[in-house]
Amino acid sequence: MKQKQISILGCGWLGFPLAKHFVAHNYIVKGSTTSTEKVTTLQEANIQPYVFSLGMTNNDQVFTDFLADSNVLVINFPPKRIPNILEIYQQQIEAILPFIHEKQHVIFVSSTSVYQNTNDWVTEDIENVPEKVSGKAVLAVENILKKHLQERLTILRFAGLFGYDRVPGRFFANKTEVANGKAPINMIHQDDCIGLIDAIIDQNVWGEIINGCSDEHPLREVFYVLAAKKEGLVPPTFKDTDEVSFKKISNLKSKTLLNYSYKHPDPLVFVK
Template structure:
């Protein structure tokens, strides 16, 4: 029986360790990057490397080979922070769609930025009205992919990413008059991102939208104060006000549908 094959579009902070994880599971892994300098790094860990930039028709031959014979495709790159972010992100995704076929399954790594602040829990059934340009761009691509791929697609909406070299200890340190101190935060560890993607492929869960977020939601003020203190920086000073704007990401569907237990259920473990 041949090894399963996966194509990971975007081998950055999450994509590279995700590729390593699947290689350890005896998958054949194709990985893309926009930087020729990263090719050796990808090769060293056993990834078949591809270098291209989406949004043009100059990479057709590369894209054909990149997607060829893959059982699963992971779309894992965020929209660029540019003025016409929504238009460009959709164009990039539209570039790849002709090269997928009806036997392939697709995971789109999305973001909880698609949810507006409700000052309450939000679930996957939430009616979405993204507030920021990046959230609008991601939500537009979700809808594009759903219309095209239908039940071959599962969307994973990740909360704020952390883990290993991305622990927000310096974030907000030394700042004053910081707002929203009493707001709960939403975060997910890199290992849990990978665990959820693996669970989707193992259980063949397709045609779904799933939130990925740690169980616990410490207050912003508490988390970033302790984070700064842990490395000897001056903690941020938060505004003394009752005004707060937040959303609290519910993860029950990920646990029930995928039978998944979070490896890092409480982000506070990294700052205490």
């Protein structure tokens, strides 16, 4: 049997452990980075390294080789926090599109920032009205990919990322008058991000949009105060108001469609 192969576009906080996961499962793994300094790290993990920057690298052969013979491409890099984020992020995705071959499946690691605050649950079929420019950029790229790839694409919208060296206690430490203390939060652990991607590929679930989020939604002020205290940091203080603006990300589709059980269903476990 021919060995399975996967290309992972973006080997950062999530992409690198994701690549190692597939190496451990006997995949040939190609991983991209924008830094030559990471080449040795990737090689030592048995990941074939490719160095390029979308929108800046003009080398068709690099893109062709990166995608050649891979069954699946995982697009896993967020939009940069720059003034023209909306245009640049779309240009970056459009740079790789011509090199995705017609039999290749794609997972786009998206974000729940595409959802507006509804003060209620949100599911994958809600009409998206992003409130921040980053969410608008991500939604624009989703639409580009859907138009180009159609049923070969699955979009995975992750909630707030945490786990390992991404420590929530640092997020709001020392801050004062933080808003929305009474709002429920939406988070997902790195292990579950990898688990969901693996489940999609293993079960050949394509043409879908799926939310990734922990089962439990603790209140913002409870979670971040505990998180800061656990790290020995000054906990944040929150505005004394009953006004809240939030959304609660439903993960029901991920659990029913993929038969997935979250490894870390309650983020509070990590901060108590």
